[in-house]
Amino acid sequence: MTMKVREPLISELSAPGRRGVRFPESDVPASPMPKELLRADLPLPEVSEVDVVRHYTRLSHFNHAVDIDFYPLGSCTMKYNPKINEALSRLPGFANLHPLQPAETVQGALRLMYELQEALQEITGFAACSLQPAAGAHGELTGVHMIWAYHYDRGDTHRNKILVPDSAHGTNPASSAMSGFRVVEIPSDARGNIDLAALKAECDDTVAGLMLTNPNTLGLFEEHLLEVIETVHAAGGLVYGDGANLNALLGIAKPGELGFDVMHLNLHKTFATPHGGGGPGSGPVVCAPHLADFLPGPVVVVKEEATDDLPPFFGLETPAKSIGRVRSFHGHFGVMVKAFAYILMLGAGGLRQVAEDAVLNANYLRARLQETYHIPYNRICMHEFVAEGRWKDAPDIHALDIAKRLMDFGFHPPTNYFPLIVHEALMIEPTETESKETLDAFTEAMLQIAEEARANPEVLHSAPHATPFGRVDEVKAAKELVLTWE
Numbered sequence: 001m002t003m004k005v006r007e008p009l010i011s012e013l014s015a016p017g018r019r020g021v022r023f024p025e026s027d028v029p030a031s032p033m034p035k036e037l038l039r040a041d042l043p044l045p046e047v048s049e050v051d052v053v054r055h056y057t058r059l060s061h062f063n064h065a066v067d068i069d070f071y072p073l074g075s076c077t078m079k080y081n082p083k084i085n086e087a088l089s090r091l092p093g094f095a096n097l098h099p100l101q102p103a104e105t106v107q108g109a110l111r112l113m114y115e116l117q118e119a120l121q122e123i124t125g126f127a128a129c130s131l132q133p134a135a136g137a138h139g140e141l142t143g144v145h146m147i148w149a150y151h152y153d154r155g156d157t158h159r160n161k162i163l164v165p166d167s168a169h170g171t172n173p174a175s176s177a178m179s180g181f182r183v184v185e186i187p188s189d190a191r192g193n194i195d196l197a198a199l200k201a202e203c204d205d206t207v208a209g210l211m212l213t214n215p216n217t218l219g220l221f222e223e224h225l226l227e228v229i230e231t232v233h234a235a236g237g238l239v240y241g242d243g244a245n246l247n248a249l250l251g252i253a254k255p256g257e258l259g260f261d262v263m264h265l266n267l268h269k270t271f272a273t274p275h276g277g278g279g280p281g282s283g284p285v286v287c288a289p290h291l292a293d294f295l296p297g298p299v300v301v302v303k304e305e306a307t308d309d310l311p312p313f314f315g316l317e318t319p320a321k322s323i324g325r326v327r328s329f330h331g332h333f334g335v336m337v338k339a340f341a342y343i344l345m346l347g348a349g350g351l352r353q354v355a356e357d358a359v360l361n362a363n364y365l366r367a368r369l370q371e372t373y374h375i376p377y378n379r380i381c382m383h384e385f386v387a388e389g390r391w392k393d394a395p396d397i398h399a400l401d402i403a404k405r406l407m408d409f410g411f412h413p414p415t416n417y418f419p420l421i422v423h424e425a426l427m428i429e430p431t432e433t434e435s436k437e438t439l440d441a442f443t444e445a446m447l448q449i450a451e452e453a454r455a456n457p458e459v460l461h462s463a464p465h466a467t468p469f470g471r472v473d474e475v476k477a478a479k480e481l482v483l484t485w486e
């Protein structure tokens, strides 16, 4: 259980004259400061070193983190990120580069980017890659722009709609709409697949494409995937793959070979960059040959092939019909270093093991919870599954109460109220980095909460009890946001 933090949580720590550091007497003559830089009064806190260390250490524990405990936030892939990737991305040879340096002085960095492009193409079965987009949603926007550019280039300018399943991440319709398309929602069928009949009814000559997440946000593999893709292609549309959740497919299936035309990846989900604190992330876009010319540039290419004496010379190039630049300079290079190190360290076999363990862990939790929690689309899942946080015999209990109560056990809650097609959704993604002991502890907490829901619902309604702050009024917090403690 999370330790209760002693009151007062935030008190005035400053006391006049208290110091953290004392400088020795100066042994050089004082030189006058420019008057503009001097202030008569500078009310900084006066605190000792230990006050400062404790203050920030205490603050750091107010938030949950994957380094503290289990973080099964569905669709977000909050896996543990090996610290060596951080150390490598901070190597001075990487961290101190300037993006405007001439290519001959940054061959190592360009080679890393080139080989990462190649690795991501190999993992996903696509022919080309751009590392520019800064995150998943940005990759989507990029890919949908590429779909637009593809049709426009062919003179096929009457295609004005993008189809999006009702289980999709909210960024999918947003990216389509921001690219100027009309968004048409396609319902899911009783097994959690995209409804084929509804899809076929919308596949006319105005369809520009379909945005498809596979496995979808229910954690399920599309059972009619090939037929779905063929249907859209037959109508002249392209298929966009939302690859934010690639964890279940690594080393097992290649979306490029399944017929997808373009896809983004979330390096900050699948490829071990910490996230949740607002970035930086990276959302590379990979695509089939017919879209390669439209990729945002520049991308890294081999300018001069290797010879017997010399390694290849890498440079930057903008594809022929590029939609243009989508990010300043070259994207988030530090994230690329981490992803590259992670891929090299795991190798092909290790990546496959990631996927197998992620799927095994999710199915283990699903199997242990399915008798207690209703799972509306209950079949073998991929990296995650979605349960309902409600029971007929506990009518006042909502998914939110279960989520808040889980915090008392030291766990981060699952994703709540998404996907929208499941009532009181609890979307649980354990990831491959969790041990059986952790999964069992989480299961026990979930089972205890289900009992409390009937026997003592008040303990759920008033949860969390063991965190530094109790239940907040979420409406008030959103409407009257206070970002400072004063």
Ligand SMILES: *Cc1c(COP(=O)(O)O)cnc(C)c1O
Pocket (backbone or CB within 6 Å): 075, 076, 135, 136, 137, 138, 169, 171, 213, 217, 242, 244, 245, 266, 281, 283
């Ligand atoms: C996380 C996620 C996204 C968006 O990624 P960001 O990096 O947060 O922009 C898109 N689709 C799915 C399915 C996701 O899980």
